[in-house]
Amino acid sequence: MSELATNQAAPQTRNPVGREGVLDVAARLFREQGYGSVSLRKIAQVGGIKAGSIYYHFGSKDEIVLSILDAGIKAVHAEMRRAVLSQAADASAEVILRAAITAHLRALLDVSDYSSANVRIFGQVPQSVRDANLPTRRSYEAEWDSLLARLQVGGALKQNVDVRHLRLMLIGALNATLEWFDPARGSVEALAETYADVFVHGILEKQDV
Numbered sequence: 001m002s003e004l005a006t007n008q009a010a011p012q013t014r015n016p017v018g019r020e021g022v023l024d025v026a027a028r029l030f031r032e033q034g035y036g037s038v039s040l041r042k043i044a045q046v047g048g049i050k051a052g053s054i055y056y057h058f059g060s061k062d063e064i065v066l067s068i069l070d071a072g073i074k075a076v077h078a079e080m081r082r083a084v085l086s087q088a089a090d091a092s093a094e095v096i097l098r099a100a101i102t103a104h105l106r107a108l109l110d111v112s113d114y115s116s117a118n119v120r121i122f123g124q125v126p127q128s129v130r131d132a133n134l135p136t137r138r139s140y141e142a143e144w145d146s147l148l149a150r151l152q153v154g155g156a157l158k159q160n161v162d163v164r165h166l167r168l169m170l171i172g173a174l175n176a177t178l179e180w181f182d183p184a185r186g187s188v189e190a191l192a193e194t195y196a197d198v199f200v201h202g203i204l205e206k207q208d209v
Contacts, residue, residue, distance in 0.1 A: 084100050098193070109183070145167055
């Protein structure tokens with residue numbers, strides 16, 4: 001067999017952890033340990049690659065972080081949009097809002113290390129990284145603003161409710177579950193039902209005056 005044929009037949013040796021693999025490892029580490037405790041060396045060690053190999057895909061740790069922040073928001077955004085669009089055309093405002101809340105929590109707590117890492121480390125990363133992530137974040141916020149405004153125009157949401165403030169409160173409350181939710185003590189769906197009940201129906205019983 002000629003040298004050329006031998007070279008053609010030899011399998012190419014490639015690192016099993018490519019760009020997506022690096023991101024997967026980093027997202028899990030950031031979710032578990034936070035921004036400051038995770039170095040490129042640690043990502044490489046857990047991924048089973050040399051630290052220098054990471055620079056083939058990324059120029060810096062913060063470039064990895066930005067990719068994870070963007071992917072995390074996009075994962076939640078896609079789940080929320082899919083849940084809302086899958087509802088029947090005549091679905092009630094309550095059904096639509098419950099679907100959106102459930103989708104956000106499921107993406108945050110069940111589906112993606114990326115979305116969980118996003119919530120955990122966003123406040124820890126440099127301002128330059130937060131600024132670069134802002135367009136992706138604003139896109140998801142606009143999705144909620146559009147949904148809530150549509151419910152308000154349709155008469156389901158009180159006219160005196162500030163849509164932006166409601167969205168800030170709602171997303172903030174949902175994201176905070178990452179700090180205390182224990183899947184061993186209840187399902188995401190049950191948690192979503194509880195949150196939806198509070199936001200849709202309030203917490204106080206009507207009392208006779």
